[in-house]
Amino acid sequence: MYHRVLLKISGEALSSEQSVICRETVLDTVAKIKSIRKKDVQIGIVVGGGNIMRGRSAEGMERNRADHIGMLATAINSLALQDALEAAGVPCVVQSAVDMDRFCDPYSARSAKRALEEGKVVIFACGSGCPFFSTDTAAALRAAEIGADALLLAKNIDAIYSADPKTDPEAVRYSRISYDRVMAETLRATDLTAITLCKEQKIPIRAFALSQIEQIFEDDSIGTHIVEQE
Numbered sequence: 001m002y003h004r005v006l007l008k009i010s011g012e013a014l015s016s017e018q019s020v021i022c023r024e025t026v027l028d029t030v031a032k033i034k035s036i037r038k039k040d041v042q043i044g045i046v047v048g049g050g051n052i053m054r055g056r057s058a059e060g061m062e063r064n065r066a067d068h069i070g071m072l073a074t075a076i077n078s079l080a081l082q083d084a085l086e087a088a089g090v091p092c093v094v095q096s097a098v099d100m101d102r103f104c105d106p107y108s109a110r111s112a113k114r115a116l117e118e119g120k121v122v123i124f125a126c127g128s129g130c131p132f133f134s135t136d137t138a139a140a141l142r143a144a145e146i147g148a149d150a151l152l153l154a155k156n157i158d159a160i161y162s163a164d165p166k167t168d169p170e171a172v173r174y175s176r177i178s179y180d181r182v183m184a185e186t187l188r189a190t191d192l193t194a195i196t197l198c199k200e201q202k203i204p205i206r207a208f209a210l211s212q213i214e215q216i217f218e219d220d221s222i223g224t225h226i227v228e229q230e
Helices: 023-037 063-087 109-117 135-146 179-184 192-201
Strands: 004-009 042-047 092-096 121-125 150-155 176-178 205-209 224-227
Touching: 004 135, 023 042, 023 063, 042 063, 042 109, 042 135, 063 092, 063 121, 092 109, 109 121, 109 135, 121 135, 135 150, 135 192, 176 179, 179 192, 179 224, 192 205
Parallel strands: 004 042, 004 150, 042 121, 092 121, 150 205, 176 224
Antiparallel strands: 205 224
């Protein structure tokens, strides 16, 4: 189904009630990523930092600085994911949009594509490197830059709904929806900048629960497809 993908993992999906970074969840996610690689799928990953610090929700803090802290949070999650991947025997490199040579490599689309072609998982840390842009937008940007077949949004919910299914029992689950409808109805699938970029670059989006990563490569009904036409 896919040859090269950009997988966006939300920071919250890696956490638990007991831990900011849940080792059990990380190891389970890594096992699934390892299985996907056996299908000859090239995998780039953007991981959020919401389990540690989400810039736009930092009350009383200057937004620019809050977003910088959020970028550092994504670097922490990226390094934790890299550690688990390498321990599982999966070659992996972390590339950062912000220079931090002691911890990871600088980002460039050319080196990222080369690493993907060599069979390495590439984790993109620090979002886009710019404040005021979410990691979902950074994921859309990296998907475009590396020529991904799809942007895969691994969330803590199994699909896109018309409302929050946890609070609205009548919320409608969408299996397939257009970019335009997501924007028109301001559905909480991802931010509108990411949707706009994917629409312009014709990159299909798929939203699903983190636990379903393996299944989406086998079952087209898993999650929600965001495409040009419904």
